[in-house]
Amino acid sequence: MTDRSSSAGSLTRRAFVIGAGAATLAGCVSARPPSVAPQPQVPVREKRVRPPMYEALPDERFPIPAVDISRLEERFWRAEIDYDAREVPGTLIVDTPAKYLYHVRPGGRAVRYEIGVGRDGFSWAGRAIMAYRREWPRWAPPDAMVARQPELEPYSIANGGMGPGLRNPLGARALYIHKDGKDTLYRLHGTPEAWSIGKEVSSGCIRLVNQDIIHLHGSVRDGSPIVVIPDPAKRHLLAV
Template sequence: MLNRRTLLAAGGAAAVAACARQLPPVPAAPPPVQPGPPPMPAFYDALQGEPFPVPAIPRGSIEPELWRQEVANPWPDRPRGTIIVDPDAAMLHFVESAETATRYGVSVGAEGFSWSGTARLQFQRKWPRWNVPDSMIARKPELEPYSVANGGMDPGPGNPMGARALYLFQDGVDTLYRIHGDASPRELGKAVSSGCIRMLNQDVIHLYDRSIHGADVIVLSSMRPQSTDAVY
């Protein structure tokens, strides 16, 4: 037999249960947000004032360690303007002072592993022509229209020399070793099938503007298999 106290207790329990049923479900925690690639530095934006387009470097296409940056100078005894290329590390340093250097990520072609030593920066060119050497034409006859005898390839988009080129001589003789632009962002820091030392066009323009005529260019020895033919 139910008494008043039992009825009140039962009613209270029912009310609590009803309230409990009305509570909204606890939402599941959202999945963690995956961080996107960091924004590119402004100096990798599209460049204005050039005779040919220099498009912006796409975000996320280059690892930050390959970005142009000021670093501690690993060669403090070298004078300002000295360029040191490490083909195996795919890095180029420009000595700014005894304390600092500007470091650039580069891509290295087969010819970038085939020559080492100290050269002289003999001259530089803006938007250079590409004069394909006979050794390369022997392998790729379709490049005959761009031979030295035929005047080479006009500058501009499609020319593998890119926006700037630095020409290296040793004892007054052309080494056929070049530091030049038109590197693809995706190949930066890697070995590629041909060429010497390639830089992003933004970076090779920056290097060109501060390079010093007659400065030493030191190319460190590579431990990789070497090639004997220079391409450009």
């Protein structure tokens, strides 16, 4: 199928800038502390057959349960599509308004992933590099985040952060984004919270279900370019 995203067709004509809030990104955690508040209620949907790509991964270091596809609409499932990106193969394109991530492949193709994005005030946009990747990463909230959410103090940098595992906000894999040789504090990472995909919930970072971030981690290469398209509603991220 062919993706019709209006954002993609004008990538080469857009200017991108790092958002002023990049230095204070909240460390890739959902709007609530990990495993504290209950998940929001969602409408009951008709039963669907789970595709093999979203089955459980029992052989992972921390066994990953199957994705609850009642919370992940079929139109958002991972797919390889026709995609005229006008970017070199290997590029990662984060379409923030559409809440899709594309991994550009040769021949006018791309793998499309549905994502959750940062809520207003903790977003970033621009051109950068996916500097490196980590399996089952540790996570530590920046000091600014701890100041806002004191309940995260046990996981602070001073206390060594949170160890890897299913409760870790970075999930099974994390991709680290650098700009001009500096860490933007912006991440692409996993989450077990399928309900959060397609929404604005994280503090700045891009989240994929764990099965999707594992797939992306295995196909992307360190040093790959990344383009993050700003949301027009967040005008502080747009170039003038």
